[in-house]
Amino acid sequence: MRLRDTRVVAWLQMMRVSDKMERLSNEHIRCLGMTGAQFDVLAQLSTHEGISQQALSEKLFVTKGNVCGLIGRMEQRDLVKRRPDPNDKRANLLFLTEKGRALAERVMPEQERFVAEQMNALSEQEQTTLRSLLRQLDRSLPDNPLTPTL
Amino acid sequence: MRLRDTRVVAWLQMMRVSDKMERLSNEHIRCLGMTGAQFDVLAQLSTHEGISQQALSEKLFVTKGNVCGLIGRMEQRDLVKRRPDPNDKRANLLFLTEKGRALAERVMPEQERFVAEQMNALSEQEQTTLRSLLRQLDRSLPDNPLTPTL
DNA sequence: CCAAAATAGTTTATACATATACTATAAGGT
DNA sequence: ACCTTATAGTATATGTATAAACTATTTTGG
Numbered sequence: 015m016r017l018r019d020t021r022v023v024a025w026l027q028m029m030r031v032s033d034k035m036e037r038l039s040n041e042h043i044r045c046l047g048m049t050g051a052q053f054d055v056l057a058q059l060s061t062h063e064g065i066s067q068q069a070l071s072e073k074l075f076v077t078k079g080n081v082c083g084l085i086g087r088m089e090q091r092d093l094v095k096r097r098p099d100p101n102d103k104r105a106n107l108l109f110l111t112e113k114g115r116a117l118a119e120r121v122m123p124e125q126e127r128f129v130a131e132q133m134n135a136l137s138e139q140e141q142t143t144l145r146s147l148l149r150q151l152d153r154s155l156p157d158n159p160l161t162p163t164l
Numbered sequence: 165m166r167l168r169d170t171r172v173v174a175w176l177q178m179m180r181v182s183d184k185m186e187r188l189s190n191e192h193i194r195c196l197g198m199t200g201a202q203f204d205v206l207a208q209l210s211t212h213e214g215i216s217q218q219a220l221s222e223k224l225f226v227t228k229g230n231v232c233g234l235i236g237r238m239e240q241r242d243l244v245k246r247r248p249d250p251n252d253k254r255a256n257l258l259f260l261t262e263k264g265r266a267l268a269e270r271v272m273p274e275q276e277r278f279v280a281e282q283m284n285a286l287s288e289q290e291q292t293t294l295r296s297l298l299r300q301l302d303r304s305l306p307d308n309p310l311t312p313t314l
Numbered sequence: 315c316c317a318a319a320a321t322a323g324t325t326t327a328t329a330c331a332t333a334t335a336c337t338a339t340a341a342g343g344t
Numbered sequence: 345a346c347c348t349t350a351t352a353g354t355a356t357a358t359g360t361a362t363a364a365a366c367t368a369t370t371t372t373g374g
Contacts, residue, residue: 021283022276024291025185027298032182033225034305035175051330068352075183080331082354087329104339104352126172133171135304136297141174144297147290148177154285155184201360218322230361232324237359254322254369 035132042128046121052088053125056118059094059110066105067096093117185282192278196271202238203275206268209244209260216255217246243267 040050048056058065058073065073071081085108088094093114099105110118133141190200198206208215208223215223221231235258238244243264249255260268283291 019276019280020288020291020295021280024283024286024295024298025279027295027302028182029186031298031302031305032178034302036179038305049329066352077332078353102340106353126169129175130169130171132301132305133174135300136174138170140297140300141170143293145170145174145177147286147294147297148174148181150285150290151282152177152181152184155181155188155282199359216322227362228323252370256323
């Protein structure tokens with residue numbers, strides 16, 4: 015049996031835990047009436063209503079093509095609406111509908127509580143340590159090409 | 165500005181870092197001639213050649229429907245092949261082709277080196293601490309329904 | 315043995331995500 | 345002004361992923 019670099023073990027464990035957490039989070043969101051990607055859109059629009067699709071795609075670290083389809087589906091469900099930008103005929107500005115705002119306000123605090131609980135296995139001290147280690151890793155990694163010098 | 169639970173901050177940072185790492189890893193794999201999901205299949209078959217699609221889906225934590233499509237695409241590219249299980253007419257056993265084995269042997273060590281480097285920002289001591297914290301989190305999270313009591 | 319339940323694989327519908335090419339508009343430089 | 349280039353959004357093709365329905369076998373209980 016070949017021995018594995020301990021760094022690779024750490025990497026795999028990191029992926030395993032984050033995958034597990036994301037699955038739980040997405041499952042919880044789905045029970046509350048939408049998908050994980052749609053929740054991210056509602057959360058962004060709650061604090062940045064009126065941004066363009068382009069700006070949204072940068073905040074979400076996804077392509078504009080992805081946002082285009084995502085917003086299309088959410089518009090069909092009457093969660094958001096597009097309005098033409100009066101200052102730029104190319105652009106759409108994005109707004110929550112009443113239904114979208116109500117859903118966001120219901121789900122966001124619940125979701126925060128849910129993900130916070132996933133950290134309860136660690137003490138305050140350990141959470142601080144974890145954040146410090148993650149910050150170090152984050153800073154050492156190159157920036158995502160989808161967010162050019164954010 | 166509302167204050168956020170520090171646990172939520174830790175959660176978000178964890179997702180951010182793992183997303184960044186996975187993107188880099190997938191990008192690197194793509195340069196070497198396949199997708200991330202396909203790499204995972206080759207890696208599993210390298211050590212467990214001859215397993216069924218069902219067993220593979222459990223190892224990869226994905227649905228059997230997903231594996232069915234994935235193996236279909238990889239069979240088209242002549243990376244793997246299906247053979248009927250002589251002991252169970254329902255099942256397929258999976259094998260690497262020569263091309264698949266050669267690709268796996270070329271890419272796997274390279275990929276290990278690549279992901280190991282992503283941990284270099286942490287000292288040996290810090291890597292140990294990180295693994296310990298991740299292990300604690302992992303044990304506190306419920307098991308994935310896709311892997312019933314693995 | 316045989317009917318019922320479980321299992322392996324496939325298929326279909328839906329959602330997400332990327333890359334690429336395309337349209338329309340905007341901004342800049344000469 | 346005009347032409348080039350950049351930008352915002354859309355459309356298409358491909359890959360990944362799930363859930364749910366379906367087929368074909370196998371297992372199991374009576």
